[in-house]
Amino acid sequence: MDKTINVAVIGVSGRGLGLMSNICDMEDVKITVVCDLYEDRMENAANLVMELRGYRPDTCGDYKEAVKRSDVDCVITPSSWTAHREIAIASMKAGKPVGMEVGGACSLHEIWELVRVSEETGVDCMMLENCCYGREELTILNMVKQGLFGELIHCQGGYQHDLRHEIATGLENRHYRFQNYLHRNGEVYPTHEIGPIAKYLDINRGNRFVSLTSMSSKAKGLRQWIVDNKGENHEHASLDFAQGDVVTTMIKCAHGETIFLIHDTSLPRVYSRGGRVQGTKGIWMEDKKSVYIDGVSPSEHEAGEDAWEPLESYMDKYEHPLWKEFRSSGVKGGHGGMDFLVLRAFFESVLNQTPAPIDVYDTAAWMAVTCLSEESVALGSMPVAFPDFTCGKWIDRKDEAPSKYGLSKVFQECFEA
Amino acid sequence: MDKTINVAVIGVSGRGLGLMSNICDMEDVKITVVCDLYEDRMENAANLVMELRGYRPDTCGDYKEAVKRSDVDCVITPSSWTAHREIAIASMKAGKPVGMEVGGACSLHEIWELVRVSEETGVDCMMLENCCYGREELTILNMVKQGLFGELIHCQGGYQHDLRHEIATGLENRHYRFQNYLHRNGEVYPTHEIGPIAKYLDINRGNRFVSLTSMSSKAKGLRQWIVDNKGENHEHASLDFAQGDVVTTMIKCAHGETIFLIHDTSLPRVYSRGGRVQGTKGIWMEDKKSVYIDGVSPSEHEAGEDAWEPLESYMDKYEHPLWKEFRSSGVKGGHGGMDFLVLRAFFESVLNQTPAPIDVYDTAAWMAVTCLSEESVALGSMPVAFPDFTCGKWIDRKDEAPSKYGLSKVFQECFEA
Numbered sequence: 001m002d003k004t005i006n007v008a009v010i011g012v013s014g015r016g017l018g019l020m021s022n023i024c025d026m027e028d029v030k031i032t033v034v035c036d037l038y039e040d041r042m043e044n045a046a047n048l049v050m051e052l053r054g055y056r057p058d059t060c061g062d063y064k065e066a067v068k069r070s071d072v073d074c075v076i077t078p079s080s081w082t083a084h085r086e087i088a089i090a091s092m093k094a095g096k097p098v099g100m101e102v103g104g105a106c107s108l109h110e111i112w113e114l115v116r117v118s119e120e121t122g123v124d125c126m127m128l129e130n131c132c133y134g135r136e137e138l139t140i141l142n143m144v145k146q147g148l149f150g151e152l153i154h155c156q157g158g159y160q161h162d163l164r165h166e167i168a169t170g171l172e173n174r175h176y177r178f179q180n181y182l183h184r185n186g187e188v189y190p191t192h193e194i195g196p197i198a199k200y201l202d203i204n205r206g207n208r209f210v211s212l213t214s215m216s217s218k219a220k221g222l223r224q225w226i227v228d229n230k231g232e233n234h235e236h237a238s239l240d241f242a243q244g245d246v247v248t249t250m251i252k253c254a255h256g257e258t259i260f261l262i263h264d265t266s267l268p269r270v271y272s273r274g275g276r277v278q279g280t281k282g283i284w285m286e287d288k289k290s291v292y293i294d295g296v297s298p299s300e301h302e303a304g305e306d307a308w309e310p311l312e313s314y315m316d317k318y319e320h321p322l323w324k325e326f327r328s329s330g331v332k333g334g335h336g337g338m339d340f341l342v343l344r345a346f347f348e349s350v351l352n353q354t355p356a357p358i359d360v361y362d363t364a365a366w367m368a369v370t371c372l373s374e375e376s377v378a379l380g381s382m383p384v385a386f387p388d389f390t391c392g393k394w395i396d397r398k399d400e401a402p403s404k405y406g407l408s409k410v411f412q413e414c415f416e417a
Numbered sequence: 418m419d420k421t422i423n424v425a426v427i428g429v430s431g432r433g434l435g436l437m438s439n440i441c442d443m444e445d446v447k448i449t450v451v452c453d454l455y456e457d458r459m460e461n462a463a464n465l466v467m468e469l470r471g472y473r474p475d476t477c478g479d480y481k482e483a484v485k486r487s488d489v490d491c492v493i494t495p496s497s498w499t500a501h502r503e504i505a506i507a508s509m510k511a512g513k514p515v516g517m518e519v520g521g522a523c524s525l526h527e528i529w530e531l532v533r534v535s536e537e538t539g540v541d542c543m544m545l546e547n548c549c550y551g552r553e554e555l556t557i558l559n560m561v562k563q564g565l566f567g568e569l570i571h572c573q574g575g576y577q578h579d580l581r582h583e584i585a586t587g588l589e590n591r592h593y594r595f596q597n598y599l600h601r602n603g604e605v606y607p608t609h610e611i612g613p614i615a616k617y618l619d620i621n622r623g624n625r626f627v628s629l630t631s632m633s634s635k636a637k638g639l640r641q642w643i644v645d646n647k648g649e650n651h652e653h654a655s656l657d658f659a660q661g662d663v664v665t666t667m668i669k670c671a672h673g674e675t676i677f678l679i680h681d682t683s684l685p686r687v688y689s690r691g692g693r694v695q696g697t698k699g700i701w702m703e704d705k706k707s708v709y710i711d712g713v714s715p716s717e718h719e720a721g722e723d724a725w726e727p728l729e730s731y732m733d734k735y736e737h738p739l740w741k742e743f744r745s746s747g748v749k750g751g752h753g754g755m756d757f758l759v760l761r762a763f764f765e766s767v768l769n770q771t772p773a774p775i776d777v778y779d780t781a782a783w784m785a786v787t788c789l790s791e792e793s794v795a796l797g798s799m800p801v802a803f804p805d806f807t808c809g810k811w812i813d814r815k816d817e818a819p820s821k822y823g824l825s826k827v828f829q830e831c832f833e834a
Contacts, residue, residue: 150641153634153684154663162717213630213798217570218673224567224697246571246695248667248677250798256635260665260677267570268711269700270724278663280641283686287704294685300579307687381630381667381800 004028005347008072008096010035010063010087011079012045013174015101019078019128020045022333022340024052029347033058035066036079038174063087067094074350076128076343077101080176081188085110092123097356099346100363102129102191104370108387111364111371115389118360126346126356127363130195131273132407133341136311137196138320140277140284144200145409146318148293150281155200157193158262158274164225167266168236181243185216186374187263188243191366193273194261195358199407200277201257204361208394209259209386212251214373216244221266241266249373254394261369284311321415322404345405357399357407364389421445422764425489425513427452427480427504428496429462430591432518436495436545437462439750439757441469446764450475452483453496455591480504484511491767493545493760494518497593498605502527509540514773516763517780519546519608521787525804528781528788532806535777543763543773544780547612548690549824550758553728554613555737557694557701561617562826563735565710567698572617574610575679575691581642584683585653598660602633603791604680605660608783610690611678612775616824617694618674621778622814626676626803629668631790633661638683658683666790671811678786701728738832739821762822774816774824781806 005028009016012034023029034045034057042059050056060066067075067090075091076099077084084103091098092114105111118125131137143149163177170178180188201207219241226237245266251259262274275286282293290308291297300307326337333340349356365386372384388394399408404415422445426433429451440446451462451474459476467473477483484492484507492508493516494501501520508515509531522528535542548554560566580594587595597605618624636658643654662683668676679691692703699710707725708714717724743754750757766773782803789801805811816825821832 151637153637154665154681211797213632213667213800215630215667215669215675217675220568220570220697244673244675245697246675248571248675250630250632250665250667252632252798256661258632258634258661258663258665260679262677264571264695267695267697267700268709269695270709270717270722278681278684278686280637280662280684283684285704287702292685292687300687305687380628381669383630383798 003351004030005350006030006032006071006073008033008035008066008069008075009045010066010075010077011083012036012041016078017045017048018334019076019339019343020048021052022343024049025332025340026344026347028351031057032071033060033066033069035060035063037061064090067091067096072096074098076346081180082106082176085114088114088125089117092117092121092125095121095123097124097126097350099126099128099343102127102189103367104188104190105367107371108368111367111389112387115360115364124349124356125360125363126349126358127191127195127366128342128346130191130342130358130366131193131338132195132199132358133338133345134196134336135319135323136286137275138323139311139315139318140275141196141199141407142320143314143318144277148282148318149277149279149284152201152257152277152279154258154276154278155197156260156274156276157197158264158272159189159192160262160264160269160272160274162267162269162271163265164222168222168226168229181222181241181266182239183242184374185242185244185247186377187214187247187249187261187369189263189265190249190261190369193275194366194369196275197259198362198366201253202408203253203365204390204394205397205399205408206394207257208254208388208390209365210252210254211383211385212249212369212372212376213381213383214247214249214376215381216377217246219244219266221245247373247377249369251369321411341405348403348405352403354403357405361390361394420768421447422767423447423449423488423490425450425452425483425486425492426462427483427492427494428500429453429458430495433495434462434465435751436493436756436760437465438469439760441466442749442757443761443764445768448474449488450477450483450486452477452480454478481507484508484513489513491515493763498597499523499593502531505531505542506534509534509538509542512538512540514541514543514767516543516545516760519544519606520784521605521607522784524788525785528784528806529804532777532781541766541773542777542780543766543775544608544612544783545759545763547608547759547775547783548610548755549612549616549775550755550762551613551753552736552740553703554692555740556728556732556735557692558613558616558824559737560731560735561694565699565735566694566696566701569618569674569694569696571675571693571695572614573677573691573693574614575681575689576606576609577679577681577686577689577691579684579686579688580682581639585639585643585646598639598658598683599656600659601791602659602661602664603794604631604664604666604678604786606680606682607666607678607786610692611783611786613692614676615779615783618670619825620670620782621807621811622816622825623811624674625671625805625811626782627669627671628800628802629666629786629789629793630798630800631664631666631793632798633794634663636661636683638662664790664794666786668786738828758822765820765822769820771820774820774822778807
């Protein structure tokens with residue numbers, strides 16, 4: 001491999017185009033082929049690269065061909081929710097590292113397949129859809145690893161995003177959420193927040209998810225939106241969506257930490273990831289944009305509500321070195337820059353032939369939340385057990401991604417080196 | 418009964434004295450007897466009344482005698498957590514309505530006893546410990562009942578209060594939390610927030626709690642506090658507290674609504690009740706002091722984060738009439754006035770011989786959260802079923818407290834009448 005990485009992008013609807021825009025900002029990455037089931041999407045995608053970079057990638061309707069091409073070093077798959085597994089497996093079997101979008105899993109079996117194929121081929125499978133590289137999340141990671149919150153006890157996060165328009169118009173826009181919401185019920189989109197939380201809690205590197213229980217509310221938001229916006233006689237106005245409007249999930253970790261997740265996408269609201277990290281020494285609450293650190297922040301007894309300190313006032317000292325560098329060189333890409341960084345982390349691991357900072361075991365643990373949540377909801381919120389996809393290796397595993405894109409305490413040494 | 422109500426106060430430590438200060442603001446209520454296991458507490462309590470009202474109540478070491486006295490019309494019991502049941506039962510059997518403080522229950526059996534004794538005697542048992550009469554909570558109740566949030570889907574609330582000092586010094590201060598935290602593990606203090614949530618959701622009046630599941634984190638906060646503040650050689654520094662630092666609970670209701678509760682009292686933080694109400698038309702988030710109402714608030718698409726509107730801007734229109742009146746006559750009492758109002762609601766029901774707005778079935782359902790949560794935690798977060806303490810009456814029950822202290826839509830008519 002020379003110093004240009006050739007990538008195949010498989011699945012080029014909205015999310016695919018968004019990622020491609022980010023990739024086109026990287027001089028050392030070339031999109032050699034775009035792949036989709038729909039001709040018009042491939043045309044759009046090829047045109048986008050022509051416009052941004054002045055060359056036209058090939059188009060290919062069959063991902064099995066695309067992943068095998070000699071001008072493809074790695075693959076990213078922003079395809080529909082239930083198509084990632086087979087694409088990722090084909091990529092790994094072709095020897096090409098793969099960056100997956102979400103997709104929570106439909107079954108534990110498919111995750112085991114991913115894990116085993118990755119182990120057998122020695123090729124990595126990285127979950128791209130997450131907020132690990134958000135500026136706030138990386139700052140919190142830095143504060144966690146430097147011990148500001150003390151021993152971690154409890155974390156929270158959510159995907160809280162009013163997607164009623166996107167979901168309800170999903171059929172005409174060929175968007176996968178419509179069909180998934182019609183038929184499935186559970187924590188269908190956990191990676192946004194479980195990603196950073198898993199990194200705070202050293203999941204798969206000394207800790208692991210042990211069990212979860214999920215509860216789903218009734219499903220009323222989408223139908224109400226359809227009635228209000230398309231009329232009560234619209235063909236979708238009488239549909240019974242299976243997906244509850246609010247799905248809450250509690251996860252227990254091997255060392256006694258607890259996690260609360262909330263999925264909330266079919267009711268009116270303002271976007272929030274609802275992050276929260278809580279330990280024996282302090283707490284961060286994203287919705288308050290604030291932290292409270294024992295013995296550092298003003299005493300609650302004296303200051304009351306004003307004892308909360310803005311997270312922003314900790315940024316000077318604790319902003320992650322990767323973000324400091326990123327800001328000084330000019331923030332790029334969508335979703336506040338984190339899409340660029342997570343893609344960059346993937347490509348750097350391909351370029352340097354180092355393990356991805358989010359590897360197949362992380363991908364597996366995060367994807368498992370979805371099918372376990374569906375099982376728990378189906379069983380009346382029964383607790384269900386997480387498999388140990390590492391088969392015991394989590395006890396001794398260290399962070400194996402010793403680059404500045406690493407997501408453990410190692411990153412500090414990398415920047416100092 | 419003349420127009421003065423005579424009340425016995427049983428249990429007169431900190432909370433008892435707080436309630437007594439409120440009562441001393443009421444011209445038509447007389448504290449005729451104070452009761453406690455400790456002489457010094459009774460002395461303090463009697464002195465407080467002398468100071469505030471110029472008369473000295475009797476003291477009595479035996480609650481069984483106190484509740485039977487002819488100069489006692491009703492009883493309130495701010496006693497220790499596990500002593501409420503027997504006091505409440507003795508009061509009801511003596512024909513005296515009883516206002517209970519928390520105590521979540523230790524078993525379902527004791528709640529059934531409360532319910533059956535209340536039914537058999539025709540005497541009410543009202544849970545006083547709750548935030549139903551908080552200004553924000555009553556405003557939200559008003560907005561809920563006027564349909565601003567549409568059909569309710571999900572509610573949240575918590576008791577999030579750094580009580581490490583109080584708990585860790587509990588033995589020397591004869592405070593019940595120390596022993597309870599040492600031995601129990603669950604949602605031990607749910608009534609704060611489950612009270613208003615139950616009223617938003619019409620629990621026991623057309624709806625009911627069906628099941629819950631609870632998860633407990635490890636317990637590290639108290640020991641850390643003891644080590645930091647009393648030294649690692651202190652006799653309590655090696656204690657293993659059973660109560661997890663963060664206990665989360667999910668409750669399912671008969672009509673598909675979900676509730677999330679969080680108990681968080683042994684880690685550093687700033688106080689918050691973390692209220693949230695969410696329906697098909699809007700959302701309230703207490704930690705953001707904000708609401709978002711579909712079609713009323715600015716569009717999120719255009720305004721982003723600024724689409725949140727301060728709850729305060731809805732107060733003019735939706736502040737509960739009881740609070741408007743309360744403010745115009747001068748807010749009294751502790752915890753921002755809500756202690757005064759909840760006590761007043763109790764005494765008005767005694768005075769007018771009308772059902773309490775929070776009756777024995779409400780008390781039962783709220784107390785049940787604690788023992789069910791302990792069971793669920795003990796069983797690895799298994800879902801456990803709520804009994805129907807009304808034995809089916811919840812289907813048809815209406816709000817039977819048609820006073821301005823009522824907690825259903827009826828209050829509006831009362832104020833208009």
